Amino acid sequence: MAQKILVVDDDPAIVKLLVRHLGAAGFSVVYADNGSEGLILARESKPDLMLVDAEMPGLDGHAVCRVIKKQEETKNLPVVIMSGKLVEEKDILSGFEGGADDYVVKPFSLPVLTARLRAVLRRYEAVVKSETKLKQAGIELDASGRTVKVNGKSAELTRKEFDLLATLVAHPGRVMSVNYLLETVWGYDPADYNDPGTVEVHVSHLRKKLGPKLGKLIVNVLGHGYKFGA
Numbered sequence: 001m002a003q004k005i006l007v008v009d010d011d012p013a014i015v016k017l018l019v020r021h022l023g024a025a026g027f028s029v030v031y032a033d034n035g036s037e038g039l040i041l042a043r044e045s046k047p048d049l050m051l052v053d054a055e056m057p058g059l060d061g062h063a064v065c066r067v068i069k070k071q072e073e074t075k076n077l078p079v080v081i082m083s084g085k086l087v088e089e090k091d092i093l094s095g096f097e098g099g100a101d102d103y104v105v106k107p108f109s110l111p112v113l114t115a116r117l118r119a120v121l122r123r124y125e126a127v128v129k130s131e132t133k134l135k136q137a138g139i140e141l142d143a144s145g146r147t148v149k150v151n152g153k154s155a156e157l158t159r160k161e162f163d164l165l166a167t168l169v170a171h172p173g174r175v176m177s178v179n180y181l182l183e184t185v186w187g188y189d190p191a192d193y194n195d196p197g198t199v200e201v202h203v204s205h206l207r208k209k210l211g212p213k214l215g216k217l218i219v220n221v222l223g224h225g226y227k228f229g230a
Contacts, residue, residue, distance in 0.1 A: 003121060006047035007031040008038035008064065009082075010056045018051070021110045022117075026177065035059025039067060042074050049121055054083035054095070062086075062098050069099030078120045082106055082113075122184055125170070136169045136228065137217055139210070155209050160185060164202050168218060168228035177225040199226065 005027045007018050012033070019029045030045050032038040035056055042050055050068065054061040065079045081095045084106035095103045101120045104113055134141040140149040146162055148155045157165065163185045168176065176184075178196045186198065203226060207215030219227050 002026055002028040003048040004028040004030065004045065005117065006038065006041055006045065006050045007052075008033075008035060008041075008050065008056075008061070009053040010034060011053070014053070017110075022114065025114050026180075035061070035064040038064055039074075042068060042077060047077065049078045049080065049117060051080050051082060051117065054081050054086045054091070062095055065095065065100050066098045076124075078124050080104060080117060080120060082108070118183065125167070125184070134166060134169050136172055138214055139165070139169060141166050141169060150210055150214060157206070157209060161202055161206050161209070164199070165206055168226065172229040173227060175221045175224050175227045181226065 003026075005022050007015055007022070007029060008031065009015050009018070010033050015031050015033065019031060022029050030041055030047065032041050035052070036059055038050070038052060039059070041047070050064075052061040052064050059067075061081045061083070065081060068074045068077055068079055078101045079099065080102045081100045082104040083091065083095075086092075086095075087105045092103045101123075102116055104116060134143070138151045141147070141162070143166060146159075148157055148162065148165065164181065167181065167185055178199050179194055181199050182194060203218055203220070207218055209215075210218075217228055219229070221227055
């Protein structure tokens with residue numbers, strides 16, 4: 001399942017541009033043209049990240065961010081503020097003080113924006129992995145202790161095998177592309193390194209260590225990537 005970005009901006013041209021570009025980059029995109037609707041969608045559509053414009057009538061991006069970070073239901077939602085006018089140091093500091101995870105100045109490069117959104121998402125995934133014990137289908141991962149049990153017995157994994165398994169198990173059923181895994185698990189820039197063999201070899205090792213039954217749960221979706229679960 002693609003990660004979902006919620007775009008909130010009152011400029012239809014910007015929204016159209018972002019929806020097209022982020023969609024092409026592999027994200028699912030929902031959008032709103034005002035802050036109030038953005039808050040509703042943040043609760044109802046369960047996005048993975050919100051990208052909100054700082055200057056909007058009514059609830060502006062700074063206000064939206066503060067509300068998002070104060071409400072229990074949405075406080076863990078990453079928020080990136082974008083702005084073409086509120087770009088002074090005091091404006092940017094105000095955004096961060098209100099809980100923003102990043103602040104992007106317009107006009108921006110779309111590839112750079114996408115990279116920054118991915119970086120924010122990776123940071124949140126790292127926090128989730130570090131604070132969570134993951135249990136799926138007889139596999140138990142303790143991210144803080146970096147230990148794995150398979151059907152109650154300890155399994156010895158290398159660091160990257162552990163990170164790869166944790167990434168897959170944390171999102172059962174979600175197909176993750178090779179480029180995404182190389183970027184998230186190994187920290188490679190897919191523009192410079194996108195050899196699928198790296199992921200393939202680690203998946204092969206993981207399957208052997210998990211055993212025939214559980215190893216089959218790491219599924220190669222031909223032409224798309226890998227997922228955990230049938």
